[in-house]
Amino acid sequence: AQSVTQLGSHVSVSEGALVLLRCNYSSSVPPYLFWYVQYPNQGLQLLLKYTTGATLVKGINGFEAEFKKSETSFHLTKPSAHMSDAAEYFCAVSDRQHHPSGSRLTFGEGTQLTVNP
Amino acid sequence: DARVTQTPRHKVTEMGQEVTMRCQPILGHNTVFWYRQTMMQGLELLAYFRNRAPLDDSGMPKDRFSAEMPDATLATLKIQPSEPRDSAVYFCASVRASGFQETQYFGPGTRLLVL
Numbered sequence: 001a002q003s004v005t006q007l008g009s010h011v012s013v014s015e016g017a018l019v020l021l022r023c024n025y026s027s028s029v030p031p032y033l034f035w036y037v038q039y040p041n042q043g044l045q046l047l048l049k050y051t052t053g054a055t056l057v058k059g060i061n062g063f064e065a066e067f068k069k070s071e072t073s074f075h076l077t078k079p080s081a082h083m084s085d086a087a088e089y090f091c092a093v094s095d096r097q098h099h100p101s102g103s104r105l106t107f108g109e110g111t112q113l114t115v116n117p
Numbered sequence: 118d119a120r121v122t123q124t125p126r127h128k129v130t131e132m133g134q135e136v137t138m139r140c141q142p143i144l145g146h147n148t149v150f151w152y153r154q155t156m157m158q159g160l161e162l163l164a165y166f167r168n169r170a171p172l173d174d175s176g177m178p179k180d181r182f183s184a185e186m187p188d189a190t191l192a193t194l195k196i197q198p199s200e201p202r203d204s205a206v207y208f209c210a211s212v213r214a215s216g217f218q219e220t221q222y223f224g225p226g227t228r229l230l231v232l
Contacts, residue, residue, distance in 0.1 A: 036223075043121070043208055043223030044160075089162065104150075104173075104219060109159045 023091030140209030
């Protein structure tokens with residue numbers, strides 16, 4: 001079965017510093033991977049996704065993630081944090097093995113990002 | 118700007134009462150998901166539908182929860198009777214499943230408090 005592990009439930013960075021949110025996955029088939037962001041009192045919003053092709057994926061708000069099959073990782077990065085990046089971030093993997101038509105996702109437990117002035 | 122809508126946004130009720138949450142998926146989306154989010158359990162998938170038919174509701178407590186899609190523009194999640202442990206934020210998400218990995222679009226959620 002597919003699973004996702006997000007390392008660190010809370011990450012704190014200074015404004016302007018590098019953001020690195022870690023995600024490792026387990027999948028018996030080539031995975032489709034996602035990062036979603038949740039701002040306070042809102043639903044989840046897609047940041048970026050990897051399906052096939054280029055392993056470095058660029059998303060909205062300056063975020064990017066790199067799919068590394070050898071490390072089973074899909075870490076999210078942003079070179080310079082902004083105060084508005086404070087939110088909860090979820091990594092997710094598509095359950096392609098049991099739902100080959102896609103769509104169903106397994107989410108990680110989330111990482112709360114705090115940005116300090 | 119197409120988006121998923123959910124009503125009500127907030128609900129406070131007493132234990133034992135029936136709660137109905139509604140979701141309007143994005144027009145043209147054929148798959149609808151119901152999630153529950155709590156501090157303790159994180160984001161859990163309760164059930165999902167494709168073309169209005171339930172595909173999987175194994176994440177849902179069957180004795181008190183029920184989910185339906187009366188038509189393509191409305192999905193409902195009911196809890197009867199409600200219990201304090203049902204207090205959570207309930208999200209609906211929709212996607213146009215086409216055999217490729219389409220994006221799930223989430224609604225703003227219904228924040229439920231059962232006293």
